[in-house]
Amino acid sequence: MTETTIEKPGARQSADTAREIARRxxxxxxxxxxxxxxxxxxxxxxxxxxxxxxxxxxxxxxQRATTSDWMELEKQRGISVSSTVLQFEYGGCVVNLLDTPGxxxxxxxxxxxxxxxxxxxxxxxxxxxxxxxxxxxxxxxRRRGVPIFTFMNKLDRPARPPLELxxxxxxxxxxxxxxxNWPLGSGPDFRGIFxxxxxxxxxxxxxxxxxxxxPEEVSGIDDAAVQNAMAPDVYAQFREEIGLLxxxxxxxxxxxxxxxxxxxxxxxxxxxxxxxxxxxxxFLTLAPPPTPRRxxxxxxxxxxxxxxxxxxKIQANMDPKHRDHAAFMRIVS
Numbered sequence: 001m002t003e004t005t006i007e008k009p010g011a012r013q014s015a016d017t018a019r020e021i022a023r024r025x026x027x028x029x030x031x032x033x034x035x036x037x038x039x040x041x042x043x044x045x046x047x048x049x050x051x052x053x054x055x056x057x058x059x060x061x062x063q064r065a066t067t068s069d070w071m072e073l074e075k076q077r078g079i080s081v082s083s084t085v086l087q088f089e090y091g092g093c094v095v096n097l098l099d100t101p102g103x104x105x106x107x108x109x110x111x112x113x114x115x116x117x118x119x120x121x122x123x124x125x126x127x128x129x130x131x132x133x134x135x136x137x138x139x140x141x142r143r144r145g146v147p148i149f150t151f152m153n154k155l156d157r158p159a160r161p162p163l164e165l166x167x168x169x170x171x172x173x174x175x176x177x178x179x180x181n182w183p184l185g186s187g188p189d190f191r192g193i194f195x196x197x198x199x200x201x202x203x204x205x206x207x208x209x210x211x212x213x214x215p216e217e218v219s220g221i222d223d224a225a226v227q228n229a230m231a232p233d234v235y236a237q238f239r240e241e242i243g244l245l246x247x248x249x250x251x252x253x254x255x256x257x258x259x260x261x262x263x264x265x266x267x268x269x270x271x272x273x274x275x276x277x278x279x280x281x282x283f284l285t286l287a288p289p290p291t292p293r294r295x296x297x298x299x300x301x302x303x304x305x306x307x308x309x310x311x312x313k314i315q316a317n318m319d320p321k322h323r324d325h326a327a328f329m330r331i332v333s
Contacts, residue, residue, distance in 0.1 A: 014303070021302045022289050026096040026330070028113055030141065031123035032131035036153040040123055040270040041086065041097065046213065047277045048090035085328060093284045100137065109313055114140050116312040116330035119147045119287040121279075126152040126159035126186065126267070129168050138173055141260075148263045149283050150177065156269040159186035163241060166265065176262045178250055180282055181275060183267040184230060184238055191229045193267055193275045194221065194242065201226045204274045214273035258288050293332045304333040 031037040086097040098113050114120070120141050124130060141148055152165055159165075162183055169177040181193040184201065192203040203225065205215040219225045221242070227235050256262040264286060268275020292299040300308055309329040316325045 017303055020094075023093045024096065024289050025093050025119070025284055025287050026098065026117050026290065027119040027121060027283075027287060028098045028100050028117045029121045029123055030100055030114075030134065030137035032125070032128075032133040035123045035125040035128075035131070035134070036270045037100075037123050040121070040151065040153065040276070041099075043270050043273055043276045044095075044097065044280055045086070045088065046273070047280050048088045048095065091281065091284055095284070110137075111140060112312040114144060114146065116310075116328075117146060118290060119149065119283075121283065122148050122150045122263070123153050123270075124150060124165070125154050126162075126165060127154055127157055129160060129165060130172050135172070142175075145260055147258050147260050147288065148175070149279075149287065150263045150265045151270075151275075151279055152183075152265065152267045153270050155183050155186045155190045155267055155274065156272045157187055159183075162267060163244070169263065169265070173263075175260075176250075176256075177265050178252060178262055179245065179265040179267070180252075181266055181268075181278055182238070182242060182245065184226075185234045189230065189234050190269065190274065192216070193278060194238070195278065196242075196245070202275075202278065203229055204272070206272050212273075213277070254286060257286060290332075295332075300332050302333055306333065308332040 029037045029040060085099070088095050098117055100110055100113050114137070120137075122134060122138060122141075124134060138148065150169065152159075152162070162179070166177045166179065169175065180197065181195055183193055184191040184203075192201060194201050199221060201219045201221055201223070203217045203219060207214055217225065221239075230238065252264075253262065257264060264282070266275060266279045266282070268279060270276060290302040292301045294300075295308070309331045311327045311329050313328040314325060315328065316323075
């Protein structure tokens with residue numbers, strides 16, 4: 001006689017809900033103006049498969065002039081694009097990328113957006129290091145317990161020594177910095193990144209204007225292709241730096257990352273698509289899914305019974321043809 005399992009009412013729904021919660025990643029990109037936030041946003045779209053050609057989403061100084069661009073993108077790619085939130089799917093995750101206003105003067109909008117995220121990607125110009133607005137946004141995230149992932153950008157231009165950048169992160173921000181990849185040179189000598197976990201070198205080819213995914217070749221650290229890609233002195237310095245990192249022997253601890261005590265560090269160039277895919281894949285693996293939110297004296301879990309949410313931004317006049325108002329909500333449960 002075949003035994004039949006009777007599923008309790010709501011059991012399947014609970015399993016489906018748990019699965020959907022687990023695959024959500026909601027985050028913001030924080031940076032000083034011109035560090036590369038908008039470019040990295042475009043390249044996340046490119047590597048996430050939401051667009052085939054980077055440049056479809058650009059800096060929006062004139063809000064009204066770009067409204068039709070959002071609508072066209074939504075229609076063609078099945079994604080949600082606005083000046084406040086961008087949503088697409090990648091690697092089994094539903095990615096919600098919230099925009100932080102890029103102007104120098106902070107407003108309540110900036111702070112409210114950061115109340116709605118579960119993590120943040122901090123973009124730093126590798127030629128300049130930590131700048132004023134980056135520091136302010138970092139402190140906001142720290143006060144809210146938001147995990148920080150650091151992207152050292154613009155390695156295609158002359159950059160400060162990577163060890164010096166790590167040292168600045170730890171001294172100025174008082175957070176432990178753990179690099180998950182390492183650059184092969186900088187400026188005209190920048191050739192790719194080294195994956196420390198897999199002990200692999202990713203050599204990249206530049207694409208015209210960085211509009212397409214950068215072709216890459218994966219090699220071992222001792223392969224001739226890697227040595228031939230760099231000048232002997234650049235390769236020697238790269239090997240010396242890798243040796244210093246390995247000698248430090250710092251172990252990766254995901255709990256420390258999600259607690260905001262450790263920032264994983266990634267090197268690359270958003271403009272040339274170097275290291276963007278690596279960053280996106282690792283970030284979605286390591287960043288936390290939705291967690292319980294405090295409401296008064298209690299915590300509201302993502303799987304709590306009943307709908308709950310909070311509005312973190314109200315935006316008006318997104319379409320010049322209408323007197324529209326849109327409220328952006330972060331769903332809590």
